[in-house]
Amino acid sequence: MQNNSLIQQLSREDLSKIYTRAAEYPSISTKLISDLLNNKFYGDLTYSHVRDVESILGKKIIDIFPIN
Secondary structure (H helix, E strand, O other), X not given: OOOXXXXXXXXXXXXXXXXXXXXXXXXXXXXXXXXXXXXXXHHHOOHHHHHHHHHHHOOOHHHHOOOO
């Protein structure tokens, strides 16, 4: 994987789900989106943001951002 931010690594469908949730809960999701923009590896996300992403997408973090 190239040195892209996590948000750039998401599929279009998954990105849509993240932004839809952000529109529903702006106070929480603004920090989540910022975290996805500013980090290149999911291990750098806060624990709560890992759980948020897993909950929103219905997948485990390792399946969302696989290590190559």
